[in-house]
């Protein structure tokens with residue numbers, strides 16, 4: 001079987017490697033550098049703290065593979081609420097996550113303050129911790145996944161923008177090639193790409209922003225404040241802090257973070273910690289959204305497969321969802337069959353739905 005993969009982000013690279021190791025002849029096309037899309041701009045937080053059983057099953061398999069590949073740096077993920085309503089929600093979430101077999105527990109705010117003295121916990125009403133969480137370094141991930149794909153025999157072509165000429169014909173600057181199947185994992189560009197093959201996807205783009213602080217003298221976990229809706233992760237001796245998302249036109253967006261985002265985010269970190277903190281660098285990237293917040297993964301038309309719509313969680317899920325696509329394409333059973341396949345089916349929408357990409361708390365990892 002000959003398969004083309006469009007997109008050299010984490011998802012495309014996993015699909016390519018997983019197909020190639022099953023003996024499939026794979027050509028991966030990336031228009032720029034590998035990882036030049038959302039993957040290279042991601043915060044790199046990975047966790048399994050999901051109350052939903054399908055999300056938890058996907059995260060479980062993804063973390064298992066990240067660990068096997070030696071790419072997950074263990075780091076607990078703590079999330080807190082500073083208002084009673086959010087606190088009650090955390091109680092329920094922890095119960096459901098534990099029912100899904102996740103290593104997640106409630107933490108007493110006082111104990112949290114003792115464990116992390118620089119964390120401001122006086123007004124924290126509830127907190128949870130996901131012990132199996134970890135951190136991914138985007139650059140190492142891309143290098144390692146690209147190496148894996150090439151070693152297993154995939155032909156990885158960078159600097160090669162393509163379009164589709166029907167579901168299984170790929171048009172590149174060197175001509176048109178036909179394949180048995182095409183997998184499009186091209187982030188927001190997936191929508192216009194498959195539209196050329198007559199497939200309409202319910203997919204939007206939103207812009208997410210992050211900053212890296214100057215170095216801080218503090219040992220902190222990955223963190224999400226459910227009341228103020230922002231997050232951070234340790235990044236070397238600094239913190240990478242994120243939020244500030246809004247819907248944009250994927251053809252026209254600013255790759256630099258907004259100064260207002262930087263100021264507001266630094267203020268929030270100062271309120272949540274005892275640290276006096278400055279910014280070292282900042283940037284923005286594009287995430288993809290769907291009407292029901294679940295990704296679009298699977299066969300979209302005869303011979304045409306898609307994997308996108310990650311709603312800000314695509315890096316952490318890539319090993320599980322890339323494997324899922326490769327297995328399905330090869331007709332192999334997967335432990336994610338059944339509910340996952342049905343729920344993520346890209347044909348579950350007509351493609352002309354109008355929806356708000358950000359009609360929910362944006363930074364919920």
Ligand SMILES: Cc1cc2nc3c(=O)[nH]c(=O)nc-3n(C[C@H](O)[C@H](O)[C@H](O)COP(=O)(O)OP(=O)(O)OC[C@H]3O[C@@H](n4cnc5c(N)ncnc54)[C@H](O)[C@@H]3O)c2cc1C
Pocket residue numbers: 006007008009010011012029030031032033034035036037038039040041042043044045046160161162163185186187188189190193208209210242284285286287307308310311312313314315316317365
């Ligand atoms: C600021 C920020 C923080 C984030 N933090 C996290 C996080 O902590 N954890 C997490 O799990 N996720 C996070 N995400 C989301 C995550 O980055 C994405 O969900 C994930 O990287 C998507 O990977 P992908 O391979 O699907 O897409 P991408 O990485 O976007 O790759 C798509 C590739 O397709 C290529 N392409 C597009 N069109 C064409 C074409 N016509 N021909 C050839 N190639 C083409 C692009 O150049 C690109 O390289 C974050 C995202 C942002 C922006």
